[in-house]
Amino acid sequence: MADSILQKKSVCVVTGPTRGLGRSIAYQLSKKLPDGSLFILLSKNKALLDEIAGLIITHRDEIRVVTSVFDQGSSDQGQFDNVFQDCLVKAGAHVNEFEQAILVNNAGTLELLELSRDLDNVNAVNVFFSTNITGCVVLTAKFLQVFSATAMKARVIINISSLAAVSPMKSWLLYCMAKSSRDMMMKVIGEEEDNIRTLNYAPGPLATDMSVIASTETKDPSLRAWFEDQVKNKTLVECDQSVEKLITVLEKNSFANGAHIDYYDEA
Amino acid sequence: MADSILQKKSVCVVTGPTRGLGRSIAYQLSKKLPDGSLFILLSKNKALLDEIAGLIITHRDEIRVVTSVFDQGSSDQGQFDNVFQDCLVKAGAHVNEFEQAILVNNAGTLELLELSRDLDNVNAVNVFFSTNITGCVVLTAKFLQVFSATAMKARVIINISSLAAVSPMKSWLLYCMAKSSRDMMMKVIGEEEDNIRTLNYAPGPLATDMSVIASTETKDPSLRAWFEDQVKNKTLVECDQSVEKLITVLEKNSFANGAHIDYYDEA
Numbered sequence: 001m002a003d004s005i006l007q008k009k010s011v012c013v014v015t016g017p018t019r020g021l022g023r024s025i026a027y028q029l030s031k032k033l034p035d036g037s038l039f040i041l042l043s044k045n046k047a048l049l050d051e052i053a054g055l056i057i058t059h060r061d062e063i064r065v066v067t068s069v070f071d072q073g074s075s076d077q078g079q080f081d082n083v084f085q086d087c088l089v090k091a092g093a094h095v096n097e098f099e100q101a102i103l104v105n106n107a108g109t110l111e112l113l114e115l116s117r118d119l120d121n122v123n124a125v126n127v128f129f130s131t132n133i134t135g136c137v138v139l140t141a142k143f144l145q146v147f148s149a150t151a152m153k154a155r156v157i158i159n160i161s162s163l164a165a166v167s168p169m170k171s172w173l174l175y176c177m178a179k180s181s182r183d184m185m186m187k188v189i190g191e192e193e194d195n196i197r198t199l200n201y202a203p204g205p206l207a208t209d210m211s212v213i214a215s216t217e218t219k220d221p222s223l224r225a226w227f228e229d230q231v232k233n234k235t236l237v238e239c240d241q242s243v244e245k246l247i248t249v250l251e252k253n254s255f256a257n258g259a260h261i262d263y264y265d266e267a
Numbered sequence: 268m269a270d271s272i273l274q275k276k277s278v279c280v281v282t283g284p285t286r287g288l289g290r291s292i293a294y295q296l297s298k299k300l301p302d303g304s305l306f307i308l309l310s311k312n313k314a315l316l317d318e319i320a321g322l323i324i325t326h327r328d329e330i331r332v333v334t335s336v337f338d339q340g341s342s343d344q345g346q347f348d349n350v351f352q353d354c355l356v357k358a359g360a361h362v363n364e365f366e367q368a369i370l371v372n373n374a375g376t377l378e379l380l381e382l383s384r385d386l387d388n389v390n391a392v393n394v395f396f397s398t399n400i401t402g403c404v405v406l407t408a409k410f411l412q413v414f415s416a417t418a419m420k421a422r423v424i425i426n427i428s429s430l431a432a433v434s435p436m437k438s439w440l441l442y443c444m445a446k447s448s449r450d451m452m453m454k455v456i457g458e459e460e461d462n463i464r465t466l467n468y469a470p471g472p473l474a475t476d477m478s479v480i481a482s483t484e485t486k487d488p489s490l491r492a493w494f495e496d497q498v499k500n501k502t503l504v505e506c507d508q509s510v511e512k513l514i515t516v517l518e519k520n521s522f523a524n525g526a527h528i529d530y531y532d533e534a
Contacts (some may be wrong), residue, residue: 075389115406116456117411122342125401126393133400133444134392137383144384168454170526176455177448184447187435189383192487220459230495258435 002253004031005156005197007098011093013143014073014105015039015085015136018048020208021160024239025104025246026052026165027059032247034063038098040087042107042139066253068092070106072139073202080138084146098130100154101147105139105180108132108178110162110210114217116173125174132178149194158246159186161200161260170220183260190257208235229243239261269520272464275367280351280410282403283374284308284340285315288427290382291506292371292513293319294326297407299514302329305365309337309374309406333358339374340398340407347405351413367421368414370407375399375427375445377477377513378483384441392441404452416461425513426453429469433527437487450527457524459518460482466522468486468513471530474503504530 010033016022030039039056043049049067056065066087070079076182085212087093095101109131113257115188119125147155164172165179183200190198205211215227231237242263251263277300277371283289285308297306310316316334323332333354337346355361362368374400379391386392407424414422431439432446450467457465472478472494482494497503509530516528 037423075393077389080389088481115459117408117460118416120347120408120412121403122344122347122401122405125404126397129396129400130393133396134389137386137392137444138389141387144389148384168458169452170455170459173404173452173455173459176451177404180451181444181448184435184443185383185440186442188437188440191435192382192437193384193442201379239367264529 001182004098004251005073005102005253006247006250007034008154009034009036009098010100010102011038011040011095011147012097012102012104013040013042014104015042015070015108015139017052018043018045020210021203021206021239021242022241024104024108027056028240028243028247030056030060030063031065031079031215036097038091038093039063041063041065041067042083044069064091064093072135073127074135075130080142080237083139084142095147095151098152100156101143101152102156102157103143104160105136105140105182106160107136110175110213111198112174113171115171115219118219119173128174129178133181140185140189144189144193149196150227153195155193155196157186157189157196157198159183159200161202163202163262164203165200166260171218171222172223181205184202187258192194196257197253198257199234199249199258200258201249202260202262203231203242203246206242207238209233211236271518272367272369272520273514274301275421275516276303276365277367278305278307278362278365278414279371280307280309280370281371282309282337282374283408284319285310285312287477288398288470288473288506288509289373290319290372291510292323292373294323295507295510295514297323297330299328302412303362303364304330305358306330306332307331307351308334309350309519310334311336312337318450318521331358331360332391340394342397346447347409350406351409362414362418365377366465367423368409368410369421369423369425371425371427372402372403372407372449373427375440377480379441380438381486382438386440394442396445396530400448403449407452407456407486411456411460416463422460422463422464424456424463426450426465426467428469428527430469430529432467432469438485438489441492454525463524464520465524466516467525467526467527468516469529470509471498471504471514474501474505
């Protein structure tokens with residue numbers, strides 16, 4: 001059986017680490033990874049970045065954290081080109097001091113929850129895909145360059161997926177398309193790269209701001225009502241609970257590269 | 268058993284109908300659909316549009332054809348807003364004279380055949396997804412608006428898919444992502460809309476310009492060599508042969524909405 005992914009001294013990048021699932025992932029992984037590990041936290045919100053960074057350092061002073069204001073939907077090439085090197089410099093760190101590099105592609109948006117026939121605004125659709133797909137592809141490319149197969153003995157990329165990646169959901173076309181294409185991304189990279197593990201983790205329907213959005217903005221009445229009930233009855237999955245399952249999967253480390261593993265799947 | 272899709276007097280939209288598979292689809296469907304059917308052909312290339320339109324009319328003078336210069340990767344909202352109405356006006360036609368509306372989402376590009384780690388240019392990746400996903404989503408939305416479930420007894424959307432939609436292919440990340448998300452699109456629309464049939468048809472490895480591109484530009488050596496052999500030995504599938512299979516599927520009309528059917532699947 002493979003070693004746990006969480007036993008290796010790592011540089012661990014998390015996108016969207018300031019709220020909801022991303023925050024829980026950053027915080028809980030920081031409690032699991034060995035001393036000397038470095039977190040690189042990327043988000044648009046500087047104040048919330050400072051908060052989660054402070055929380056991590058308070059609980060684990062053997063862990064380093066650097067943050068960078070980062071907009072995944074930006075078309076600023078320089079932002080993508082420089083983000084990892086800048087963060088390493090800021091941390092006074094070098095790639096070769098780590099046994100492993102981890103990227104958690106968590107950042108994404110849930111919007112334009114219209115029926116497909118109403119998705120007729122070119123600019124709005126372009127903006128959605130730019131944020132949810134293009135930025136994720138380019139950031140991942142840069143991650144693979146900086147933390148290359150020759151520089152690192154081990155790399156791990158975790159895509160935060162969804163049931164929507166594998167199952168069509170009415171009035172969630174763009175979200176379903178983004179998630180299915182990001183699942184495919186983990187499959188392709190899993191075949192292309194050496195020294196890599198890639199995983200699609202679908203965290204279940206979470207008690208986050210996103211579910212509130214889903215319960216109010218989803219155009220399809222039955223899907224909207226389902227989220228309304230879940231929010232009202234507080235039956236959504238807590239982020240920490242879902243991250244526990246993710247941690248179990250990473251510790252077990254027996255998934256096939258590119259696999260789609262759901263919170264509700266057998267451990 | 269359901270009636271053949273090709274027995275109904277139709278308005279039939281084909282994107283990318285000037286070359287390769289799209290041309291064969293437009294031409295062969297024009298020979299199958301009933302008198303009075305109207306073809307709306309959309310492409311960037313006016314000269315080639317005129318050529319395929321002329322070919323169709325020469326063989327079937329009971330079929331009407333209108334063409335429109337159309338760039339699926341454009342961000343010009345007016346282009347998308349007006350294309351179908353303009354074409355109907357040009358043809359002197361009205362939606363209610365047709366029993367069925369068909370959209371063949373064939374247009375797409377095969378480019379940036381790099382390993383994922385080299386896909387680091389934000390603008391280039393945005394352009395790819397704009398052409399291959401956004402334009403397809405918005406055009407389809409407009410199709411569903413103009414040829415609505417109340418206006419039309421029957422609608423059909425055929426997405427030209429690929430093995431790459433369901434199977435990862437090294438150095439084809441963007442193509443795999445676009446195709447998997449477009450497959451998902453047919454699943455979602457198939458659930459959202461009334462009076463609709465949606466199909467993903469993977470036409471097999473075709474003897475087209477695209478396979479020449481694949482055989483020269485694919486970065487992965489083994490995939491490139493496979494295409495080189497196919498091109499050299501002329502063992503790729505002819506477009507007309509693949510369209511025959513598609514026609515069989517449409518005539519049989521027994522596929523589940525959103526199904527992914529490959530040229531090599533059992534008929």
